[in-house]
Amino acid sequence: MRALVIDDSRTMRRIIVGVLRSLGFDTLEAGDGREALDVLESGIPVDLACIDWNMPVMNGLEFVLAVRENRAWRGLTLMMVTTESEHNQIVRALAAGAHEYVIKPFTPDAIRDKLQLLGLVELEESA
Amino acid sequence: MSTAIDMSLFGGADPIFTIADEVFSAMIDGEPGLLSEWFGEAPAIADPMYAWVDVDGVAPGRVLLSTERETALQITRALLEMGPDEVVGDADFVDALGEVANVVGGNVKALVPDPGALTLPQVTHERPPTSPENLLHELALAWRGRLLVISLWSLP
Amino acid sequence: MTLAPDSFSFVADLVRRRSAIQLEAGKEYLVESRLLPLARAAGTVDIDAYIRTMRASAAPAVLEAVVEALTTNETSWFRDAQPFATLTEHVVPELLAGRLGGGPLRIWSAACSTGQEPYSIAMTLADLVPGGRLKIHATDLNQQVLARARAGRYSQLEVNRGLPVTMLVKHFARIGVDWEVAAPLRAAVTFAQHNLLDVPPMGGPFDVVFLRNVLIYFDLATKRDVLRRVQRVVRPGGYLLLGAAETTIGIDDDWERVTVGRGSVYRLNVRRAA
Numbered sequence: 001m002r003a004l005v006i007d008d009s010r011t012m013r014r015i016i017v018g019v020l021r022s023l024g025f026d027t028l029e030a031g032d033g034r035e036a037l038d039v040l041e042s043g044i045p046v047d048l049a050c051i052d053w054n055m056p057v058m059n060g061l062e063f064v065l066a067v068r069e070n071r072a073w074r075g076l077t078l079m080m081v082t083t084e085s086e087h088n089q090i091v092r093a094l095a096a097g098a099h100e101y102v103i104k105p106f107t108p109d110a111i112r113d114k115l116q117l118l119g120l121v122e123l124e125e126s127a
Numbered sequence: 128m129s130t131a132i133d134m135s136l137f138g139g140a141d142p143i144f145t146i147a148d149e150v151f152s153a154m155i156d157g158e159p160g161l162l163s164e165w166f167g168e169a170p171a172i173a174d175p176m177y178a179w180v181d182v183d184g185v186a187p188g189r190v191l192l193s194t195e196r197e198t199a200l201q202i203t204r205a206l207l208e209m210g211p212d213e214v215v216g217d218a219d220f221v222d223a224l225g226e227v228a229n230v231v232g233g234n235v236k237a238l239v240p241d242p243g244a245l246t247l248p249q250v251t252h253e254r255p256p257t258s259p260e261n262l263l264h265e266l267a268l269a270w271r272g273r274l275l276v277i278s279l280w281s282l283p
Numbered sequence: 284m285t286l287a288p289d290s291f292s293f294v295a296d297l298v299r300r301r302s303a304i305q306l307e308a309g310k311e312y313l314v315e316s317r318l319l320p321l322a323r324a325a326g327t328v329d330i331d332a333y334i335r336t337m338r339a340s341a342a343p344a345v346l347e348a349v350v351e352a353l354t355t356n357e358t359s360w361f362r363d364a365q366p367f368a369t370l371t372e373h374v375v376p377e378l379l380a381g382r383l384g385g386g387p388l389r390i391w392s393a394a395c396s397t398g399q400e401p402y403s404i405a406m407t408l409a410d411l412v413p414g415g416r417l418k419i420h421a422t423d424l425n426q427q428v429l430a431r432a433r434a435g436r437y438s439q440l441e442v443n444r445g446l447p448v449t450m451l452v453k454h455f456a457r458i459g460v461d462w463e464v465a466a467p468l469r470a471a472v473t474f475a476q477h478n479l480l481d482v483p484p485m486g487g488p489f490d491v492v493f494l495r496n497v498l499i500y501f502d503l504a505t506k507r508d509v510l511r512r513v514q515r516v517v518r519p520g521g522y523l524l525l526g527a528a529e530t531t532i533g534i535d536d537d538w539e540r541v542t543v544g545r546g547s548v549y550r551l552n553v554r555r556a557a
Contacts (some may be wrong), residue, residue, distance in 0.1 A: 008247070009226040011206060011219070015154065016206070054229075054245055083233020083245070085439065087457050088450060101448040102228045103439050105153040107378035113359055115449055142460045149440050149460075160320075234439070238459060 002045060006036040006063065007052035007081070012104075016050050016081060019031055019108045023121055027113060033058030046076055051066055051098070053082035053089075061096055068097035070101045077118055081106070131188045139174070143266045143277055146234040148252055150227065166281035178224040178250045180232035184243020187282040188263070190232035191255065198273040199224050221250045231277065242243060258283075286311045290334040294318075297346060298353050302411050306353065316327040317352045322504040359445035360492035362495070365546040366524045367407045372492070374522050375411055378490050381520075387418045391516070393479060394497040395421035397473075398432025399441075402464055404493065405471045406450050414467060422477035433474050435464035479509045487516035496526035503534065510535040514551060523549040 003017045003025045017027045020122075026046065030036035032055040040046060049067070053060040060080060067073050079100040080093050090101055100114050115121040144149040144164060152159035176199040179191040194202075203215050203223040225248030236242040249255070294314050295306040306314065315330055332488050334482070353400035361367050379386060388408075392401040396421045401421035406415055423429050442451055442462045455462040477484045479497065492513055513523065514537060523538060531538040531549050538549035 009222055009229065011223040011226045015206060054233075054247070056247065083236075085229050085234060085237045085457070086242070087452060090452050094448065094452065098448075101451075103443055104233065104441070105150040106443050107153045107157075107440065109359075110440070113443070113445040116364070116447065117361075128484065144461045147437070149438065153440055168357070 001047045002047040003050060004028045004030060004036060004039055006030045006033065006055070006060065007050075008032055008055040009052070012052065012081075016111070019111045019116065020048075020050070022108070023112060023115065023127045032056055033060060033063030033066070036063055040067070040073055040076070046077065048077045048115075048118075050079050050081045050102075052106045053080060053084045053093075061093060064093065064096045064098050077120065079114060079118070081111075130201070141253075141266060142238055143235065143264060143279070144268070146231055147268060147275075147277060150230050150234075153203060154230070155227075162268055162270050165269045165274060169212070169267035169276065172274065172276075174252065175254065176224065176252065178248055178256055179255060180228050180237075180248045181246040181282065182232070182236050182242050182244070183246065185241060187243065188239075189257075189280040189282055190228065190235050190278065191257070191278045192228050193254070193276040193278065194230065194274060198270065198275060201271070201273070202227060224248075225250045235279065243257035284316055284417055287331045293334060293338055293351070294349065297401075299349055310321055314353065318349065321348055321352055330557070341342055358396045360399045360442075360450075361403045361407075361445050361447070362400065363546075364453050364496070365404040365527075366493070366548075367403060369524070369543045369546065369548055370404065371411055373541075374548060376407060376489060377410070378522075387416045388491075389414055389487060389489045390417070390419045390491045390493070391486065392419060392421040392493045393513070394494065395423050395432060395474070396425075396427075397428045397437075397441075398435060398464075398474070399444075400493060400495070401432070401472045401474075402435065402454075402468060403482055405468045406454050408455070409468065414471070417471050418486065419472045420484065420489070421472055421474050422484050424476065424478055425473075426476055429474050434468050436461045437463075468555070479512065480505070481512075483512050484530045488518045489517055489521060491522045491524065492517055493524045495524060496529070498529050498534075499526065506534050510538075517551050519551055521551050523551070525549065 001024065003020045005013050005027055007013045008031050013029050017029065020027050028039055030039055034057045034125055036049065045056040051063055057062045060082065064078055067076060067078060067095045079102065080098050081102045081104065085103045093101060100118055102114055112121060143238040148159065148162050151162045172193060172195055174196045175193055176196045177191060177193050179189050182188045200215055200220065203220050206223050207219065211216065228248045233245055236245055257280050261280045263281055265276065268277065269274045288363065291311050291314060298306055318330050318333060322328060322330055325333055327333055337349065373386065390404055392404060395401050398421065402421045404419055421432065436458065438461055442455065454465050454468050456465060471488065473483060494513060498509065501509065510531060517523065527546065532540065537552050539552050540547050541550055
């Protein structure tokens with residue numbers, strides 16, 4: 001499984017990459033939506049994109065819209081990871097085509113839980 | 128941030144504290160309990176670092192983090208899970224502190240009616256210009272015993 | 284900081300007597316971490332000293348607080364996922380079909396903690412069961428978590444845990460720094476304090492019981508006792524949902540295991556012994 005982590009903060013990318021790697025993902029990074037589209041357009045297969053909202057050049061919402069317009073990337077799971085936490089913002093992201101949404105601050109468990117919901121990580125026995 | 132946040136809505140708990148507590152316990156410390164409100168008069172900051180984000184819109188505002196440089200370094204180490212002997216590069220330091228301001232600011236933004244967009248974070252040694260009459264709220268915190276101040280300002 | 288053996292056994296004994304929950308050897312770390320906030324509040328970080336003081340004074344409120352601190356658990360929404368899918372795909376359609384205009388569907392969420400489980404059940408069934416035809420009764424031993432569950436208000440960190448975002452936007456409203464369960468969902472759930480070793484709760488007979496990740500804390504005799512009491516308030520043919528690692532096999536013969544997807548549910552055998 002390969003994930004693309006898209007955030008203009010190197011710190012945040014590093015944190016998310018750390019969580020994803022511990023869950024068994026290979027990872028790629030991009031600092032904004034445009035760079036992320038370049039990665040996808042290069043043809044590397046990507047299963048999951050973790051997307052910040054507020055980024056320069058192309059923000060996360062614009063990236064989601066661009067991905068959903070392209071049939072080639074139909075199988076890509078789109079998960080927002082962002083500080084935008086107002087109800088209407090979340091609705092906007094879902095309407096644009098995001099599949100899931102993690103509000104910052106998050107714990108590693110929160111990411112794992114969401115990826116289990118998406119079927120990208122195997123459920124473990126709880127307790 | 129159009130109006131001052133109405134603290135009476137939060138039943139006595141300072142929402143800025145709750146936000147900071149969640150950021151620190153989830154992402155910096157990995158457990159709750161290392162952040163508390165500063166007890167008594169907060170001292171002046173001798174070697175300050177400032178990190179802030181602005182909220183655009185009809186009535187713009189600023190969320191400002193102020194702390195000692197040394198504290199900011201410790202926060203960076205904790206956030207990036209760096210060992211005590213690892214050198215913290217300037218770029219990492221600025222980015223990490225800016226991201227803390229970004230996450231705190233983003234959550235503060237959600238408390239006000241009709242917030243605008245969040246600006247990219249800025250991190251400096253010099254305090255950004257602020258006038259006392261624009262101060263909306265100030266919270267002095269102790270993180271592992273070290274001072275961290277979060278202040279909210281309306282922008283002219 | 285290592286807990287003295289007799290401190291640990293005192294606490295384990297206290298907890299077992301008050302709640303039947305077993306703290307086996309190896310759980311010293313849990314006692315230390317759960318009691319540290321209480322010890323701090325009492326002016327010390329020395330857990331052994333705190334426990335010594337507690338034993339000497341035997342103040343009921345203190346003993347109760349200690350038991351409460353050790354009997355709360357972290358929960359996420361839609362825990363393990365499968366049981367909720369089982370509910371919509373198998374259990375509830377069958378129960379509704381057999382019902383022919385009968386009364387509401389009654390579900391008991393036992394050991395509901397801070398409410399994520401009963402509200403998850405309500406969200407799962409919101410579209411399947413018409414409002415008013417679903418009654419969820421949620422119980423727990425611990426008053427503090429019940430108060431939180433009744434309020435239906437959760438922090439940003441809590442709603443990040445296993446709650447599908449589509450459910451978040453549909454069933455929650457942002458209130459300050461928190462998220463609050465919407466009124467229609469809260470109306471479907473009642474909360475009450477209940478000890479599983481007591482007389483079964485009101486609100487039955489139940490069609491479905493969620494008793495998840497509770498039995499694991501009990502010894503075999505207590506497991507049997509709890510299941511016998513639960514049985515008394517379940518309709519014949521009603522369902523029991525346990526935690527992923529739990530079973531009634533070897534404990535209570537009156538339940539028939541039904542495999543559904545990757546998990547199992549337990550149906551109360553209609554022809555059970557009197």
